[in-house]
Amino acid sequence: MIGADGEQLGVMPTKEAMKLAEEAGVDLVKIAPTAKPPVCKIVDYGKFKYEQARKDKEAKKKQKIVEIKEIRLSPNIDTNDLNTKINAARKFIGKGDRVKVTLRFRGREMAHMNTSKHILDDFAEALSDIAVMDKAPKVEGRSMTMFLAEKR
DSSP, rough: OOTTSBBBOOOHHHHHHHHHHHTSSSSEEEEETTTTEEEEEOOOOHHHHHHHHHHHHHHHHHOOOOOEEEEEEOOOOOHHHHHHHHHHHHHHHTTTOOOEEEEEEEEEGGTTTTGGGHHHHHHHHHTTTTTTEEEEEEEETTTTEEEEEEOO
């Protein structure tokens, strides 16, 4: 049991705690209902809810949402085009986002999937100074994907 001004009142029966709260003209609120014994506090419930909402809002404000940006490549990409895509990925990673690099295969390109893995390896190698491979290249249907994340 915790009093209205924050001092410890010790363990007491529920009826006695309710009587104390009634005398103070405020509510009895369970702070930690799963604890043994449950922790209660004598406090104005409306004010308590308001403080809780403010704390939650403040915590949410400080939280960063990590987005996943996708970059699509093809097996016959030229070096300059690859460099452009690498620069775009560098920008995304610099902002703190994860990057999903997808190598899309169409038609007869499907027959040469294993020889095109080096494109994703080169991509990861070019970004190795600021990024680490989160998930290694993996074939999923008509595409090969890998994830890159910012180095910690």
